[in-house]
Amino acid sequence: MIIIENLLSKDEVAQFRAQLAHVPFVDGKGTAMGMAAGVKNNGQADAQHEQVKQLANALLAKLGNHPQVVSGALPHRIFPPCFNRYSESQTYGYHVDAAIMRIPSTPDVLRSDMSMTVFLSELNEYEGGELVIQTGFGEQHIKCEAGSAVLYPSSSLHKVTPVTQGERIAAITWMQSMVSDQQMRENLYQLDQSIQSLINSDSASREQLDQLHHIYHNLIRKFAVV
Template identity: 70%
Template sequence: MIVIEKILTAEEVSLFRQQLADAPWLDGKQTAMGMAASVKNNTQADANQDVVRQLANQLLAQIGHNPKVVSAALPHKIFPPCFNRYSETEEYGFHVDAAVMRVPGTADVIRSDMSMTTFLSEPDEYDGGELIISTEFGDQQIKLPAGYSVLYPSSSLHKVTAVTRGERIAAITWMQSMVADGSLRQNLYQLDQSIQSLINQGKTDREELNKLHNVYHNLIRQFTQL
């Protein structure tokens, strides 16, 4: 589980919110698959609307160029972001995201390795609505500031608790990684972050950094699936 800070600025969040307010919203069950549909109770911005598509593309560009996202997910394909809304009493029970997803309007499919939620509502705008992710260390509760994202394995059980006050708006997307093995992907992320930390500290000899960088990229070459 990795938190991405300020993938959208406050000004961008405000713009997204303004434009989404005028967009048509549909029953979220229409996009749920299998067992997930029976526990999904929310609405989703109509992805066929031009304004929604434009916002999705704008967020997609931010995601694709974010260094921490690239380091953590090593994305090969990214599903167009979807915007969801939870009003009072609405929730999404425990579920697992579909392993394979077809990109709307295309023949392309992606394997969902990583899921990503970007919060568009401030935490004090609503009660409840926490993203709960089941991990080997127990259930983790996520409720982040607007513009922040959380990246987590699509294989994990997760849910959104019922909103009891206000309204929770967020964007969700999924990524197929170039490295399918989650443990290996995590190790590569930790290695890359350590290298970046050493670079930023400016105390490590360039020759040693080059050796570490060489190891990292050779591992990427060895295990990447394209």
């Protein structure tokens, strides 16, 4: 589970929010699959609306170029982001994301390896609405500043607790990684973050960094499927 702070600037969040205020929202149950439909109670921006498509593409471009997203997910494919809204009393009970998703308006499918929530509401705009993810270390409760995001394995059981006041707006998406093995993906992320830390601190020689890069890229070469 990776928290990505300031994925979007405050100005970018404001632009997304301003445009989302003028697009149609539909019942979120219509996009849920299988058992998830029975526990989903929220609104979702109409993915067929032209302005929503533009917003999804703008966020998609941001994700594809963000170094921490690339490092954490090693994305091969990214599902067009969806925008959801939870008003008072709305919630999404425990569920697991579908393993295979069809990318809209294409014949292509995506294996969901990583899920992401990008928070678009400020913390003081709503109460409740926590993203809760079950992990090997127990339930993790996540509620981030607007513009920040959380990236986590799609295989995790997770839920959104009821909003008790205000309104929670977020974007969600799913990624198929070039490295399907979750443990290897985590190891590669930790290795890459260690390399970046050494580069930023000037505490390693060029020769040492070259050796670490050699290991990192050869591991990707061995385990990535493209």
